[in-house]
Amino acid sequence: MNDIVQKKLNILADAAKYDVSCASSGNNRANTQGGVGNAVNCGICHSFTEDGRCISLLKVLMTNNCIYDCAYCINRRTNDRPRATLTVEELVDLTIGFYRRNYIEGLFLSSGVIKSPDYTMERMMLVAKKLRIEERYNGYIHMKAIPGASSDLIHQAGIWVDRLSVNIEIPSNPELKRLAPEKNYVDIYRPMNFIKENIIAQKEERKHLRHAPTFAPAGQSTQLIVGATPESDRQILSLASDLYQGQRLKRVYYSGYLPVNEYDQRLPAIKTPPLVRENRLYQSDWLMRFYKFKANEIVSDEHPFLDLEIDPKLAWALRNLHQFPINVNKAPYEMILRVPGIGVQSAQRIIEARKFRTLNTQHLTKIGVVMKRAKYFIVNNELPASVFDLPSETLRKQIILGDKPKPKSQPDTQLKLFSFGDNVKPLRLTTNLAMLD
Amino acid sequence: MLLVYDGTFEGYLSVVFEVYKRKLEPTEITAKEHFQHTMFTSKEEITTDFDHAERVWKGLQQKLKPELNQIPYSAWLSGEKGIEMALLEYIRQAFILPLSVEGNFGDANILTVRKAARRVMREAMRVLQFVRFQCTLDGIYFSAISPEYDVLPLTIKQLQNRFADQNWVVYDLKRDYGFYYNKKTSEEITLADKTFSRSTGAMPANLLQEEEGFYQQAWIGYCKSTTIRERLNPKLQRQHMPKRFWKYLTEKKR
Numbered sequence A: 001m002n003d004i005v006q007k008k009l010n011i012l013a014d015a016a017k018y019d020v021s022c023a024s025s026g027n028n029r030a031n032t033q034g035g036v037g038n039a040v041n042c043g044i045c046h047s048f049t050e051d052g053r054c055i056s057l058l059k060v061l062m063t064n065n066c067i068y069d070c071a072y073c074i075n076r077r078t079n080d081r082p083r084a085t086l087t088v089e090e091l092v093d094l095t096i097g098f099y100r101r102n103y104i105e106g107l108f109l110s111s112g113v114i115k116s117p118d119y120t121m122e123r124m125m126l127v128a129k130k131l132r133i134e135e136r137y138n139g140y141i142h143m144k145a146i147p148g149a150s151s152d153l154i155h156q157a158g159i160w161v162d163r164l165s166v167n168i169e170i171p172s173n174p175e176l177k178r179l180a181p182e183k184n185y186v187d188i189y190r191p192m193n194f195i196k197e198n199i200i201a202q203k204e205e206r207k208h209l210r211h212a213p214t215f216a217p218a219g220q221s222t223q224l225i226v227g228a229t230p231e232s233d234r235q236i237l238s239l240a241s242d243l244y245q246g247q248r249l250k251r252v253y254y255s256g257y258l259p260v261n262e263y264d265q266r267l268p269a270i271k272t273p274p275l276v277r278e279n280r281l282y283q284s285d286w287l288m289r290f291y292k293f294k295a296n297e298i299v300s301d302e303h304p305f306l307d308l309e310i311d312p313k314l315a316w317a318l319r320n321l322h323q324f325p326i327n328v329n330k331a332p333y334e335m336i337l338r339v340p341g342i343g344v345q346s347a348q349r350i351i352e353a354r355k356f357r358t359l360n361t362q363h364l365t366k367i368g369v370v371m372k373r374a375k376y377f378i379v380n381n382e383l384p385a386s387v388f389d390l391p392s393e394t395l396r397k398q399i400i401l402g403d404k405p406k407p408k409s410q411p412d413t414q415l416k417l418f419s420f421g422d423n424v425k426p427l428r429l430t431t432n433l434a435m436l437d
Numbered sequence B: 001m002l003l004v005y006d007g008t009f010e011g012y013l014s015v016v017f018e019v020y021k022r023k024l025e026p027t028e029i030t031a032k033e034h035f036q037h038t039m040f041t042s043k044e045e046i047t048t049d050f051d052h053a054e055r056v057w058k059g060l061q062q063k064l065k066p067e068l069n070q071i072p073y074s075a076w077l078s079g080e081k082g083i084e085m086a087l088l089e090y091i092r093q094a095f096i097l098p099l100s101v102e103g104n105f106g107d108a109n110i111l112t113v114r115k116a117a118r119r120v121m122r123e124a125m126r127v128l129q130f131v132r133f134q135c136t137l138d139g140i141y142f143s144a145i146s147p148e149y150d151v152l153p154l155t156i157k158q159l160q161n162r163f164a165d166q167n168w169v170v171y172d173l174k175r176d177y178g179f180y181y182n183k184k185t186s187e188e189i190t191l192a193d194k195t196f197s198r199s200t201g202a203m204p205a206n207l208l209q210e211e212e213g214f215y216q217q218a219w220i221g222y223c224k225s226t227t228i229r230e231r232l233n234p235k236l237q238r239q240h241m242p243k244r245f246w247k248y249l250t251e252k253k254r
């Protein structure tokens, strides 16, 4: 180990950083006798970058050499950049060395395509295999499947890793073809379907044979780049919704387009990435996964784009004032969950706490409800009913105005933070230790 | 009436036992070290009885939801003023309520206990996040940190699962004690001879394995390289990773 490895690591970490999916969650892998590591339920963040993102995994490319030329990618072959490749052994040593020092939860390995998709995939697969077999490593591994790689190699990789994913990147096939002529949706969906079927088959098999090997037990995820192409939020969210339901994806990540190749005329001329929009998409995604919203409730034909000024939950409530106010002491959980100012945790607490007594405003505040916002949408036995007659536009202005004096909150890329004004910050980095609430 | 105990959790549980047995109505329960003389209240010191403590603990466990049964201990660890009385109420309710006490968010005492427990659990979580091991010449992975509360005991099981096949030490600099794990079990230790920095826990290079320097440099370089300069947001960084931990973090050392 030496300076050269260090330099290569810097180049390849820099090249991998635009891939946002870093969560090492969704799987419990118990440590085996005498091995190193376990993957706990939710990813632990071991550090945070100066841009505020969680560092949970050693996120690195095996190589940033690539035979392709995707317009939105910094590693495209026509870019003149320093290039590097880490060997299988170097990747294994770095992962183990970092893991043993409690720097990371595991490895996130992606790669540019060298020689051929199969050649690339095979070497990536070997990293995982070596870690598991030779190093008896039980930490987390998330691997990118290379589109176009053979099913056999993807299958082998799936046996060793926790999560496999294929990035879609561009949210529609025609736009993908325009920006990445060498790629198409068929090549992306083929491995995605293959992985899905293997995950299902393997789960089934393990029901009968407890020691049957696992296959990507933490499921698969993908990433969509937002703002490089003209798709609407409605298109993006319905694609995401299909991916969750049809492809059974565990996570869809949204990445605001960073203008990395400004010279390319096919890309929009923007200076900064669309962070607010990215944030709103994550909030919408959150609503679909934890708040039981459907994509078409969040965006529709009349409202194909998300409101950048207010969060999608509030926006929905303002469009559906006829469903409010609701009585917090009686309403079902699903409805309480829809109140702006009440997050998942507060909603659960309300359900628990109201078994003991009728809840008043003070109780609600203590529980973590943001009354400043919720008061327009709920009744208990105290709140005056008059506020509910306000028209939607007035209410909107009033709420935005009410939010103003606060210092402008920073858009956050840490997904677990989104709580829609829920005062109670979730214990965001929970492991099974943090079992409270 | 004021009840005083020795400052241990068993001591506290012994108090609870006495309260039940003798139907006492304390107005305050406090650890000996925090006790301040008052003229007007009567005071009684309760001696710690492990048997009594265990009986209270066992009885209580049956009344708590298994996934929430660490709350009383964690809340007590917070050492917050008045937590003993709030916790007594929590325990009382746990024994008499037909519903599970954890859900009684409308009650000020229950909420106090849950919030205190939450703060403590969060601190334990931070230890698991931010502790950094350095591999010493004798092959022991050493780390030190100063958590706000005495939370190391809450982290040991997790560390053992995670680092099952390496010898390690995790040391609380503030409370001057730690745990040593020998690939089988862990034991509590106090290191008389401090070969490491008392403020940062850093071991001098001559006591570390040769490759340690490489991994530290590689990690520092990695953290820099993985930062997206276009999105700098130091405020957010500090929010997630409080400044008070930075001196223990390899990646934040110069």
Ligand code: SF4
Pocket: A066, A067, A068, A069, A070, A073, A074, A075, A076, A077, A111, A112, A113, A180
């Ligand atoms: S295949 Fe991947 S690494 Fe290669 S240019 Fe396209 S996006 Fe970049």
